[in-house]
Amino acid sequence: MTDSRPPANGGGGAIPGADSKCDLLEAAGFKVLRPSTAAYNAREAEYYSVSARMSPSCIVQPKIAEEVSKVIKLLVTNTTSNWAVRCGGHTAWGPAADIHDGVTIDLGLMNQTEYDAETQTAKIQGGSLWKDVYSTLEPHGVTVPGGRTSTVGVGGFILGGGNNFYSGRVGFACDNVVNYEIVLANGELTNANANENADLWKALKGGSSNFGIVTRFDMRAFAAGNLALSHFVDGASDYQAGSALSFWSYIRGTSESVIISALHDATDTADAPAFAEYEAIEPRLSSSLRSDSHLNMTIELNFEKGFRSVEPNLTANKSRRSNVWFAQTVVNEPSILKYIIDQHNAFVESWKAEVGNDTFSLYTPFQPLPAVLFAHGAAHGGGNVLGMNATNMRGRNCVLHQAFLVFEGGPELEVEARRRMTAYRAAVKRESVRTGTDVAFEYLNYADKTQDPLRSYGADNVAFLRAVAAKYDPEGTLRRRMPGGFKIPEED
Template identity: 50%
Template structure:
């Protein structure tokens, strides 16, 4: 093992954070999930693209150390964007956002978090279709797809990137767009960290002032009404693509029970548009935060508690009430089993998000991506469960149980004909294999692009974290 890599990086004039220092501790503690907080030999923080290239060349040619790539640090599982025996290449200082008014483009540093981006763009009355939680990182969100408030209107976040600036394993800095390196451009729209280090993204902006929306909380007894409302919402999206609705079933010890929450957001700012009538008619309601507010503040509201080890799993099904109902039942059983055998200090959320065909059509219209959802002929729903615990033993037990629960739901969906192959990389656990769900042609394309731009397989062998194309069968 080469533990001299930190000295080599320092000798190259790069900013290096060492264990035992306050700066190192702050960066490690800033990962969203405690499970992702590891102990790299050191953290190297480039301040611009040139320094990122220098760090990559130094690590590649002068050390045998492996490394990890960190953007916002929001992936939940250990090793996705951090490393224990090696170096973490932390892009957190590459976080500037520049608005180019004449081109209606935002140039965004890949180490930014979405809250920083929205704050920078607010004075210009524009925004971009980024994360719905302000602390989500830019690069990981976009290279994994990027569901957003505006998805039905403009497609996923990745579909609105017009250029990626990328440092290749060779140290070369290239731009990937429709005209230059177009194969890399497409591969980065869903292909994750298999080709190089993204240091900047240029996105088409959306003219936007305030949104209308917030969260409405209901008792668990309204479950059937919500299932019906969500299925109808998904089917009716083409008649109102400006809207967004995500329904949660959430458990916390403080509440003592599961509650249902509808996160409703209208990108036009229209107050109580008719499209939301079915949700807003459900009674009783416990509380709501519905108001007119900025894109930034809407994403701040959706922040989640820190200090937990997060275990996430995901799968996708056709827009069918049976699929939602079965998942809600599975959550209830999971929580009761957990309460009977484990520490009471835990949180559990499940969410349902629309993946309508109109969204896939927007992706195609903007040049396509590699996710493969355009294969689907009907509307779909993205399901996610988040289980949050305090210690490593509980995390391991939760993962074991969640994997079994996910497979049971998958088998049920297959049995009733509602299964959708595709999995959303941004919500997937380390036990999942989302790249393999993109379809045979896209997987072959990703392999070809990885081989072309990284012929030595540096990002497969020396950057072991994340979902790797080389690990597919």
């Protein structure tokens, strides 16, 4: 929706005409993709989910940070157009990284990574995918704590926190950013780090896209080695090199749910004792146990994108596939985890009755969130705004629970799917509150658009985010002109 109010900075006034904003950008020398062109259609098709595609008036592709700055200044000063920012475009719902009547600022051409061996810092452009990052760093024998799927974008992943293979050892990805190069709402290009704009530096560690467009992330790198994959929460404080994702999975065409476990060890130990109980589970249907690079492990966890789907290996020759997901956190207690599995199983039967067939899959992954993970943020200086501290976690080991439904059907069935998935989430919330296993934290990168993950960070962190936004965007330009994604909650 186009913003009809005057430009936020009182500048040169709106340029009339439906596509004048795009003409303006093109006249300024930027690469602009227009609707109905092959380049435009190809780029829209690259979104992870069909639900995220919004068909913008045009797509502008800056190549360097200074061009991003100029794009923002032109849009703010000379148009009333709204905009969206795309990095990897991996969010499953819209509008997030795309916009219907406006300009999508696509950072996809800003995908370079440089490694500074002297400072052991990786300088990563904001439009990079994690496969770009890992493949550049691998020859240097180093890596950074990034996405576990190679096609995920750097920008959204880090700004939402960034759970990763190395979280137990170094914390979330955002805790390892030593500097953000960012274009603010007025087009100013600046940096945020421990010594310069330190409040903004902290706010960007989980505060999402509410403060500007990050054009470069400077991250601590460390010796990579190989990861060992085999197929663990209270012991994480003593063994911080492990990473575990377990999917309680009903897969289309099967008769019952199975467990898919992705277990990674950062010490290149394929049979790490921490995973012994996992490996003892029988029957084992298959295993890809091996030692391999960080890059190749993330390639193995890739999901095909483009057909409203998060399910691997789907083709486009069938009816349109949709997905709906959500995320929440509970204390690491067997009773609540069993309740979640019971809800998963009940949902499967309910959805079979709704659609009349079994052309769907439901995945319910569990990821450890041990208390030690969140100590890393403070240890690295500056902290973050995620709220997983004494007030939220209260020193307890927790589990991040996600559920995502993949089904055949269009937007109408997606409405019913979201209603039922919301009911699934609400049932787990009620039971966790009743049993004292509830944790407020909602991981932004897995949250559905019906959730409010920033509010889950706690009142103090939300107040801090509001104060930082007011300081760096006093006109509220980003809230008004960039409507996608999760916004900082208004005061109650």
